Amino acid sequence: MASEVSIPSKFRSPLLPDRHPVQDFFVCNIFDAAPKGDMASMEHAVFGLGTRADTRVRRYEHNGAWVEIKPSADGLATIHDRDVLIFCISQLIAAINEGREVSQCVRFKAYDLLTATNRMTNGRGYKLLRGALERLAGTRIVTNITTGSKEITRGFGLIESFEIVRETREGRMQEIEVKLSDWVFNAIESKEVLTLHRDYFRLRRPIERRIYEIARKHCGRRKQWSISLDLLQKKCGSVSTLKDFRRRIRRVVELDEENDHMPDYRVRFVPRGYGKCELVVFQNRGTIPAPTSSQGPRAEIPELAPDTYHKARLACPGWDVRELEKQWREWIEVSGAEPPRNADAAFVGFCRKWASRR
Known part of the structure; x- marks a missing residue:
């Protein structure tokens, strides 16, 4: 695969290039699957927004629900690591819709995951995928969030385990087996999932992916939905100052006003007025397919x-x-x-x- 040309950031599109435009989305060996995310982790700040190893323990509380996240020595699972879960959830939901038996163990080809989630398929792409699996397995969670009408208050991983079934001489994994946690699998069986836009995997910035998930969960098919800036920061799990978070959100808004690149929703910012809080507003583009x-x-x-x-x-x-x-x-x-x-x-x-x- 040819290396991607480095372009100065001021000339770059806010979206990553579509690296596999000739392939259908989420093409698997057995069936096609639309991208799906579980609603619980779309609602709560489970994944990190950084790219460096973050080993801090985090706890979030909102409306009686709480999540405590304990990273391993490899660091907290990131929003980009979530691609693995989205891929697995999508395959299992497609199988359930076809009346097939499913289990918590999912086996797939590494190449299929990389292409389905718009990742690089060179050596670096495989290396990053292995790191994602290690962080997903190492990050432990204790929560009282309910999935599938069951409240789980014990500790568990985002995935319980993974196994690289075969690996080439060049060090590239070929087949992977992942065992999903009870928490994720309960959400799948109960169909507590939402369909994601394909361009979710093209968003460059972790903050863009996170606010898209929040909008998809709360705005849905409504024409518009708004949230205060401080509550949005809490839902994103951002550990930066409110001032820095405001700057990052303003940058996302500016890019969306210039490029209309955010999937499904326009993002706008309403500054603080007299007696009012700052709001981030999501406006439905009308691109979500009707069920x-x-x-x-x-x-x-x-x-x-x-x-x-x-x-x-x-x-x-x-x-x-x-x-x-x-x-x-x-x-x-x-x-x-x-x-x-x-x-x-x-x-x-x-x-x-x-x-x-x-």
Whole structure:
């Protein structure tokens, strides 16, 4: 593979080059898979935003959920290391959608992962992939975040283990086997995942990848969504000062205004006004495909039966079931999940889970 020409930063596009334009996205040996990210780690600051080894222990808390992250001597798993999880999640979700049996152990060709995630396929690309596997396996997490209606409060790795099945004489791995953590696998089985834009893998800056994930999780298909700058910093897991974080976000906004390069959402900045906080605003570009089923366009969720609200109040006493219904409908819309076949039973089940978690 030819080496990439070095171009002065002021002339570079904010997107990486599309290194494999002639191939379909996420082409695997058995099936094609759209890129998917688990919603829990899209919501919470699990991955580091730096490129240097970071061995600091981190703890984040928000709305009753907390995450404690303990890196290994190799450093914290980074937002670019997350590509491995996205690749594995995407394959398993595609298999589930085809009615296939899946397990926590995923075997794939290293080359397929590198091309699917727009990485270099030279020796350096394979070396960086090995480092990513080591950091993913070494980073340990303790959390009370719920995935698949299960609250896991024990320690676990982002991946439990990995094995390089074959390696060439030149030192390039050929096949890899990864065992996913219970936390990630529960999210896959429950389909608590969202589809990502292909250009996610072309974003140069870690901060751009992270704010895209946050927007994809919270804005979804809505026309617009905004978040205060200080809360965005917390969700990003940035350890820089607010002043430096503001500067980085402003740079992302400037580049997006010049190039329209951020996937799915425009990013804009609203400076502090009198009595108001600084806001980062995400505007939907209308590029997220509408969910479809094998029967055709995605069906609407029907109105619930009057008796369903009575059952919901019994399942979730003391809560405003109309507000819960609004949140339930928004969750299905944002996540892109197919409408339930029995909406009444699904809503009552949602209320039971809501009550059990509180």
